[in-house]
Amino acid sequence: xxxxxxxxxxxxxxxxxxxxxxxxxxxxxxxxxxxxxxxxxxxxxxxxxxxxxxxxxxxxxxxxxxxxxxxxxxxxxxxxxxxxxxxxxxxxxxxxxxxxxxxxxxxxxxxxxxxxxxxxxxxxxxxxxxxxxxxxxxxxxxxxxxxxxxxxxxxxxxxxxxxxxxxxxxxxxxxxxxxxxxxxxxxxxxxxxxxxxxxxxxxxxxxxxxxxxxxxxxxxxxxxxxxxxxxxxxxxxxxxxxxxxxxxxxxxxxxxxxxxxxxxxxxxxxxxxxxxxxxxxxxxxxxxxxxxxxxxxxxxxxxxxxxxxxx
Amino acid sequence: xxxxxxxxxxxxxxxxxxxxxxxxxxxxxxxxxxxxxxxxxxxxxxxxxxxxxxxxxxxxxxxxxxxxxxxxxxxxxxxxxxxxxxxxxxxxxxxxxxxxxxxxxxxxxxxxxxxxxxxxxxxxxxxxxxxxxxxxxxxxxxxxxxxxxxxxxxxxxxxxxxxxxxxxxxxxxxxxxxxxxxxxxxxxxxxxxxxxxxxxxxxxxxxxxxxxxxxxxxxxxxxxxxxxxxxxxxxxxxxxxxxxxxxxxxxxxxxxxxxxxxxxxxxxxxxxxxxxxxx
Numbered sequence: 001x002x003x004x005x006x007x008x009x010x011x012x013x014x015x016x017x018x019x020x021x022x023x024x025x026x027x028x029x030x031x032x033x034x035x036x037x038x039x040x041x042x043x044x045x046x047x048x049x050x051x052x053x054x055x056x057x058x059x060x061x062x063x064x065x066x067x068x069x070x071x072x073x074x075x076x077x078x079x080x081x082x083x084x085x086x087x088x089x090x091x092x093x094x095x096x097x098x099x100x101x102x103x104x105x106x107x108x109x110x111x112x113x114x115x116x117x118x119x120x121x122x123x124x125x126x127x128x129x130x131x132x133x134x135x136x137x138x139x140x141x142x143x144x145x146x147x148x149x150x151x152x153x154x155x156x157x158x159x160x161x162x163x164x165x166x167x168x169x170x171x172x173x174x175x176x177x178x179x180x181x182x183x184x185x186x187x188x189x190x191x192x193x194x195x196x197x198x199x200x201x202x203x204x205x206x207x208x209x210x211x212x213x214x215x216x217x218x219x220x221x222x223x224x225x226x227x228x229x230x231x232x233x234x235x236x237x238x239x240x241x242x243x244x245x246x247x248x249x250x251x252x253x254x255x256x257x258x259x260x261x262x263x264x265x266x267x268x269x270x271x272x273x274x275x276x277x278x279x280x281x282x283x284x285x286x287x288x289x290x291x292x293x294x295x296x297x298x299x300x301x302x303x304x305x306x307x308x309x310x311x
Numbered sequence: 312x313x314x315x316x317x318x319x320x321x322x323x324x325x326x327x328x329x330x331x332x333x334x335x336x337x338x339x340x341x342x343x344x345x346x347x348x349x350x351x352x353x354x355x356x357x358x359x360x361x362x363x364x365x366x367x368x369x370x371x372x373x374x375x376x377x378x379x380x381x382x383x384x385x386x387x388x389x390x391x392x393x394x395x396x397x398x399x400x401x402x403x404x405x406x407x408x409x410x411x412x413x414x415x416x417x418x419x420x421x422x423x424x425x426x427x428x429x430x431x432x433x434x435x436x437x438x439x440x441x442x443x444x445x446x447x448x449x450x451x452x453x454x455x456x457x458x459x460x461x462x463x464x465x466x467x468x469x470x471x472x473x474x475x476x477x478x479x480x481x482x483x484x485x486x487x488x489x490x491x492x493x494x495x496x497x498x499x500x501x502x503x504x505x506x507x508x509x510x511x512x513x514x515x516x517x518x519x520x521x522x523x524x525x526x527x528x529x530x531x532x533x534x535x536x537x538x539x540x541x542x543x544x545x546x547x548x549x550x551x552x553x554x555x556x557x558x559x560x561x562x563x564x565x566x567x568x569x570x571x572x573x574x575x576x577x578x579x580x581x582x583x584x585x586x587x588x589x590x
């Protein structure tokens with residue numbers, strides 16, 4: 001211990017109390033560096049493909065470092081921007097409205113369930129809890145959304161099914177229960193505040209972390225969702241970015257169905273850098289998340305910790 | 312949930328009326344839709360695939376992230392710790408559609424990186440998307456790639472909340488790093504691990520639809536028997552003309568089986584260790 005605590009010459013790191021040996025530290029660092037790079041590699045690889053020229057792709061196949069670079073794929077996407085922007089609009093709209101709605105419904109539900117005086121509390125707790133271990137599954141959901149509610153080709157079909165999730169409600173309920181003192185709410189009541197006012201002006205402002213976390217989860221879910229779209233949407237105007245990517249996967253001509261610039265369909269297909277375009281779209285979708293996520297990581301981790309508390 | 316009714320019905324469209332009217336007009340068929348599904352050829356294959364894949368995912372999803380979480384908690388430099396976490400969690404936030412492109416870039420038969428490497432090594436290239444024998448590995452690797460960072464962060468959050476004084480006491484008692492991990496860290500995160508375990512086992516009859524459907528490029532015929540799961544089966548049935556009652560029956564079977572499993576596992580866990588059960 002004594003020699004561990006002793007100050008060492010300047011350049012060497014001081015070994016602090018109860019740390020692994022420097023050698024182990026280096027090995028761990030190396031290991032995690034490799035794993036991290038493995039996690040990033042596919043993204044970099046796909047990006048490289050998207051900026052390779054079509055000719056070098058045809059000759060060499062997919063290479064990590066292409067022989068010749070070209071931005072043709074992105075140029076092509078830019079020319080097709082009407083469709084892409086439309087899909088982007090749908091994605092952004094669904095993500096925004098869905099997240100707002102989801103956060104509103106989840107927090108209100110969680111708040112109500114966290115209040116001890118609420119009469120239907122037990123009943124609604126079961127309503128929330130049962131779907132966590134038993135739910136109707138894909139087919140029943142499909143029947144409800146498509147047939148009972150009649151939401152086929154309706155943008156609501158992309159929003160409603162994902163808005164509320166039992167797990168999020170329980171995270172919220174646990175958070176409200178453990179962090180908001182009853183006395184605070186009682187005193188607000190005595191001051192004559194209505195329930196809604198207590199919720200909006202007292203509970204929500206001190207619950208920012210959990211709101212941020214749930215908003216984050218919801219937003220990523222909405223942004224990444226292609227599944228609802230593939231079930232319910234066939235209208236080209238309501239295709240989201242993910243669904244667009246999903247459609248192009250099989251059929252790159254999907255983009256080319258209404259060629260611009262007065263070319264015939266065949267000409268248009270021939271001049272399309274189809275290989276790199278697919279990858280370019282994947283990059284276009286992945287990049288916003290990769291850019292936004294690191295800044296929100298704090299909330300994300302705090303949310304996980306809240307969620308890990310037994311509810 | 313209400314849509315479950317349809318599983319017990321032989322759904323017929325009554326012309327000129329809405330869906331609900333038709334539903335209530337349709338004949339009750341009891342469990343015939345279920346027995347049809349259970350007796351079908353696909354059933355045992357679907358059951359085997361779904362359960363086996365999930366078992367592998369659950370076991371690997373416990374061992375690898377816990378080990379990594381303990382290791383990363385020992386790294387000195389805070390900044391690099393954060394950086395590793397950020398990079399490793401990133402795949403979790405990409406959709407399966409995007410992930411399937413990544414896999415495609417590696418496995419594409421004529422141009423993919425895997426075959427280019429194989430050729431450079433003087434081997435024959437492999438038609439990945441029509442060789443079922445490789446797919447269990449590919450799917451497992453992809454799944455681990457996508458989920459490992461996320462689970463690691465969950466466990467790391469558990470580890471960082473352990474009381475430091477426990478370790479200090481252990482050091483004074485002369486415990487080695489390995490002993491600390493074995494006798495302090497692991498027992499401390501045990502409830503968390505068990506909770507994740509129960510939640511995952513509860514989903515054992517469900518599969519990550521995106522993984523099986525997108526990553527395989529929508530399940531080509533040659534891979535059908537290796538990569539089909541209940542979810543892909545139901546999805547395919549929804550898209551085709553299969554009577555909706557039978558599809559719903561398949562889905563309900565899944566739900567009931569899962570519900571029983573989760574209650575059972577929870578019961579066993581509560582017998583072994585009272586505090587760890589979640590219900």
